[in-house]
Amino acid sequence: MDTPETLNYHRIATAIEYIKNHFKDQPNLDEVAAKVNLSPFHFQRLFTEWAGTSPKKFLQYISVAHAKKLLKENQTTLFEAAFETGLSGSSRLHDLFVNIEGMTPAEYKNGGKNLVINYSFAFTPFGTIIVASTTKGICYMAFSEEKLLAINTLQSQYPNAQFQEREDQLQQNALHIFKNPKDKLQEIKLHLKGTNFQLKVWETLLKIPLGQLTTYGGIAQQIDKPNASRAVGTAIGKNPVAFLIPCHRVIQSTGTLGGYMWGNTRKTAIIGWEASK
Structure with missing residues (x-):
């Protein structure tokens, strides 16, 4: 049985995969939260606890465009x-x-x-x-x-x-x-x-x-x-x-x-x- 930590990791991994595939569209908080079946409030809190930064700023870090830049x-x-x-x-x-x-x-x-x-x-x-x-x-x-x-x-x-x-x-x-x-x-x-x-x-x-x-x-x-x-x-x-x-x-x-x-x-x-x- 997955632990809460494992479930949270899979939620974040799913969110990252979605952002990576849609970074050109600059998805907002509500869109990404919906993909992992969390409210925007809970997703923001979970993501910030996990990554130490907001989903919006994290998007800048992980996009291919950022690497090219x-x-x-x-x-x-x-x-x-x-x-x-x-x-x-x-x-x-x-x-x-x-x-x-x-x-x-x-x-x-x-x-x-x-x-x-x-x-x-x-x-x-x-x-x-x-x-x-x-x-x-x-x-x-x-x-x-x-x-x-x-x-x-x-x-x-x-x-x-x-x-x-x-x-x-x-x-x-x-x-x-x-x-x-x-x-x-x-x-x-x-x-x-x-x-x-x-x-x-x-x-x-x-x-x-x-x-x-x-x-x-x-x-x-x-x-x-x-x-x-x-x-x-x-x-x-x-x-x-x-x-x-x-x-x-x-x-x-x-x-x-x-x-x-x-x-x-x-x-x-x-x-x-x-x-x-």
């Missing part, structure tokens, strides 16, 4: 400006507190043999998430509404590891970001399985400032592989840690949102939520 406002592209300011400024939220440690070649090749992996589930503003950790850090984090499927997917990443459903401090530190991304956060360590190229791409994603966007080509430029946009996209698609490694902040150079392994509606919601913060 951001990319075209400067003579230099947005991703260039974002990286230039983000890398030299104090707003590098993720870069300041998330640290990646790649697994050893042996751990990478043997499917996690000798690793003990704890995992637990938590509810976030964007749905249920599974988070898993080794003794060294978070190794996996993914949105999933089906727990059995989430566990099976996790185990397929580390077929030879030992698993136990147990919440630990590493997981608690990681999940705190969903409560308020501006809070002073404990350092979060990631223990990831990936090629050198993938790790380099994931590290670069951490340097995109909160509330800003970049493109696949922008990431390729940052890792000195300007012709590797397609390979960058593949590496981003294999990101094992949802949200903490912010692959949701990467969009296409045309301004469209592009794909997201946990769903475009969720990607849209996260972009808007971060912008509102």
